[in-house]
Amino acid sequence: MFGLSDADITALWITVKLASVSTVMLVILATPLAWWLARTRWRGKVMIEALVAMPLVMPPTVIGFYLLVLLGPRGWIGGFLESIGVGHLAFSFTGIVIGSMLFSVPFVVQPLQNAFTSAGGRVLEVAATLRASPMDRFFTVILPLSRRGFLTAGVLSFAHSLGEFGMILMIGGNIPGRTQVASISIYNHVETMNYSAAHSLSLVLVLSSFTLLMAIFALNRRFKVVSVA
Amino acid sequence: MFGLSDADITALWITVKLASVSTVMLVILATPLAWWLARTRWRGKVMIEALVAMPLVMPPTVIGFYLLVLLGPRGWIGGFLESIGVGHLAFSFTGIVIGSMLFSVPFVVQPLQNAFTSAGGRVLEVAATLRASPMDRFFTVILPLSRRGFLTAGVLSFAHSLGEFGMILMIGGNIPGRTQVASISIYNHVETMNYSAAHSLSLVLVLSSFTLLMAIFALNRRFKVVSVA
Amino acid sequence: MTLQLEFNVDRGDFALDAKLSLPSSGVTALFGRSGSGKTTLLRCIAGLERYPGHLSFQGDIWQSGPGAFVPTHKRPLGYVFQEASLFPHLRVAQNLEYGFKRIPRGQRRIQWDEVIQLLGLEPLLTRYPDEISGGQRQRVSLGRALLTSPRLLLMDEPLASLDAASKDEILPFLERLRDELALPILYVSHSLEEVIRLADHLVLLDDGKVVAQGNLQALLTARELPFVQTETSSTVLDARVVDPESEDGLTELDVGGQPLLITRHAVPAGLSVRVRIMARDVGLALAPPEGISFLNCLRVTLLDSQPGITPSQLLVRLKLGEQIMLSRISRRSANTMRLQPGQTLYALIKGAALS
Amino acid sequence: MTLQLEFNVDRGDFALDAKLSLPSSGVTALFGRSGSGKTTLLRCIAGLERYPGHLSFQGDIWQSGPGAFVPTHKRPLGYVFQEASLFPHLRVAQNLEYGFKRIPRGQRRIQWDEVIQLLGLEPLLTRYPDEISGGQRQRVSLGRALLTSPRLLLMDEPLASLDAASKDEILPFLERLRDELALPILYVSHSLEEVIRLADHLVLLDDGKVVAQGNLQALLTARELPFVQTETSSTVLDARVVDPESEDGLTELDVGGQPLLITRHAVPAGLSVRVRIMARDVGLALAPPEGISFLNCLRVTLLDSQPGITPSQLLVRLKLGEQIMLSRISRRSANTMRLQPGQTLYALIKGAALS
């Protein structure tokens, strides 16, 4: 298929797995944070908001480096996990998922926070008078009205996980079948002047994600566009 | 200052210039696109939406590579510019600005499109009955109501331009004083195991962008939160 | 007294100080000019705003001091908002179901079909809120609140954008809820018509202060209150049904020993009812006239008179047995007739309605 | 005829077929049940919806065939939406300025101070829309539309959530605009009161069809139209001012040769005016009665009668000179009095108002 090697195909598969797992987990974890940011009136929230953008500011490799230290056997997290016998997270799939998630935090939190901010207000009050508990309101009112925010969060995070490799390489160690992702292969093809292989792998990556995204956007169109205003 | 070398300081300065210029220009250019995407009912728009996310899917170096080819003296764009005497764009500040912009397209278009989608509706009709032309409506109604979308777009794009280096390295060529940005310097410090320099430059980058973002978010808080719903 | 409340809202420009005791059933009308604090009060009762105060409903404390505060979704109330505020992402049917689904089947006292039919919602069920008209949205919003089978109903101008015909269909339904379910209703309306028809009690707000509260009948005829001075100022009289099926489509009542004929109603003989008579519908005569189209002619005593809403008018208070009735006549007629307090007169009543 | 329009809206469930010619000044009331297409029609006129049709205003073609379509912002109209729809990000003052600023100074026929004062907006100017009450929002929205000094005013229930007192302040202002600026107004309202007070013309919509259109007076008394059968059904009579400053705060008019007294108005003697009389305010007597509080007693001829809104009532059409007047009386009285078509009667009129 497009002249891809088995290794390339494995790498593609891991890439997709990485992007999906980290996107799903991140969206789940970031939702409460974004909700809190959208609702709180605490003055210190600007600190958190700025903090959320930080993963973007650092070069991926450098984040990778700090993460490696943190997740490795001598870091807080890795060390702790090591001591309870789980083993540290460097060079594991879990490690790259964590890295990928960390890296996509801003892409997920920001759009969700925006969506939640504008989905609030009157309809929430109405739902409360209709006996919906805060949780219930969140799931039945806020979530559906924030659909586009979730879409953006998901797409940005997914796409970014596909393309990111500096950091993944650093903490993942490029182990074929475990942490070797497609972007690394493409990079290698370019580095080794194997341009035709780079082209075909790029093409596959781009075409497949393009198709996937188009499907998602098309699906989204089938929902009612709720313009709140 | 923090034990930074002159070269580091120059790199920081170029970084800030790059991030500001590309963010501002990108926001200006992406706004009409996002507006069009938010408004059109053309079925093919899902294609454009998917396309917009593509820069994220490719590893930065690879994008950098393709951009290099395109903007370089033998590429379409570079070649054309060369032929009219402007000179090609590889290894120039303009080149990395273009690269940076291209790379941030999804971060800017998506939040803006979301904001525009929810800011539309009734208030636009009202503005029309109050004699505001479409342009006028856009600037006096849509823009202010989309403030949070712009904030997100700006922050993501700015922060990402600070941290990105793989692509900038490729098309910029890491030329000190011209295209060497802080993230490349940090990368180099890590590569050459000059960890303390890497730490201090990272710290400066993170602290200053953190402060900047906090200021922006704090400023944003002073505006009225308009929850449209 | 079911609903006991006391709130102190301070918004700088606007302060609401309300201390009220509302009855355990029947409709209490909340009346007041635009900006007088009606919506604010309803929001406090619903728990949508939290200001210092105390609130208890049927013995349950909903708010008390800084600590006790039952959140909105745990208060068994229905709230019809001033703006319809439907969920934009849900179809009409789903909007209606939203609250309905959340009420355990056993606690549903108001039935789905009944609401749909009475509010004429059937053809709208599959539409989205932005695909229906303003009045239709208002009806959906009303239906949605009713379907939660609330034990307290808060309504903020629920019929404001409805045409007379729709109102005439919906009002009897609300009357039935009020009577059959003994559902206490707090009703904001600017239409004295609606209020008189529905309400038993009345709370008058002015700039955040409770100017008056109490029995509708008493407040409507109180000299110092503005009601006597409106175009629609009215009296509500207690009466007893004598013959529900009198001829010509009439029902005969007894008011303080005198007969009063009204449009026929299906009420059993002997029942105590209330009759509403608008001041403008009451003319006066020195002697019972002959050959004239006024159905009712009651003997009354003139109590006092005061200037009416225009310089050409007088508002006259009449004593009918133990009850008070208002009449609005022209100053010229009063002069011609030489009206004096204490004088016996005959009130010619054009229209009367059960309320 | 100023506004000529013809629209064919087809929304599947709902179709609007309207062909109207509206006069170049004065108020045209748009009347119809909830969902009958009133808002849709206004939106078509404003250019907010684009359906096949033709529309011209004072000779300018606004829409014609598939090609010609003047966009909304180029139509010199003011639109008061059914929901207030203020700009949430702008303070009240900025909301008001939004349209005002966009009108060249020379074209401003309605002044800032006047609007602010008449609508009582002064204390609200620095607030945001979510910090004011429902009625206040409605007033701001009205003011905002007026401040564009429109040449055509479209109003979709502009006074629905206002209290009677506010209405009484605003209606005279609208009347002045109508008269002084000769501003054509298309006015949707469910309140027959308002309509009768303001409107000269009336368009009756039912389920998207124009059931009737024309002179208010004619439509209100037309047998086949529902107006005669409403609680507030009225007659509008042409009269001439005889003595504007009669005693007791009255003004004397002449209607078909007979005197009619109304509350004093500042109108010059000799002027032709229109007087509104509600059917319920008209009683009948076989002979002019004595010692009775009815100011006016006009000699009329009975034209015909029909059942009223309740079985106990009759609606009677009376001929007063060349004009027609309605009276609502009880069936029982009609029987007692043995009313016959052609009979001469005396109409006892309680209240009359200039309209």
Place this chain on the structure above:
Amino acid sequence: RVAVAANFLGSMEQLAAEFEEQTGHDVIISSGSSGAFYAQIVNDAPFDVFFSADTQRPEALVNEGLAVDESRFTYAIGVPVLWSTHEDLVDAQGEVLSNGDYRYLSVADPQNAPYGLAAQQVLTELGLWDELTSQQRVVQAQTIGQAHSQIASGAAELGFVALAQVIQEDGDIPGSHWIPPAEYHDPIVQQAVILNTAQDQELAEEFMAWIQGPRATEVIEAAGYSVP
């Protein structure tokens, strides 16, 4: 203007400083990966000389007529070293590789980093490559710089890096290390070349000549390379 492979950047900065001091010329250094430089040079990058981390790229540039054939020379030969931050993990014979207690061994990517290739060859020679990779114990870094980071952070217990990376100014090497015999792997030849696009060909030649001079050789050797 000098384009230099990242792994030689440290040494080049030192050399350039001395060269500037001696001649008064300015040296502008851009560092990056050799592969990226190749792509850039093909697209007219504004460099005068190119210090690659390998021989293929200078060769390829010459073949494509982008570089001056005669100027191509080997400026350094890299020495790979098996290194660990643990004082006693790596023994003098490198037997730890086959029987040692470690989970991860870090090497640079053999596909594009010459040190990675050398490491692969050493392991293959020892008959361990296939076994270790199938056990997923070999972690690959993008560059030897990353490999160093992975080892320094302790995430990988040991790995192959360049001697130049771990040798300190006084010649000491922290932790423990083993330098595999040179015959276990192809020599890591790093070549430099003058580009055709050089603005000042003579200055470039002067610089190249200086790099091949005794003082520069001394510096390069002290940094952990051997010079032919």
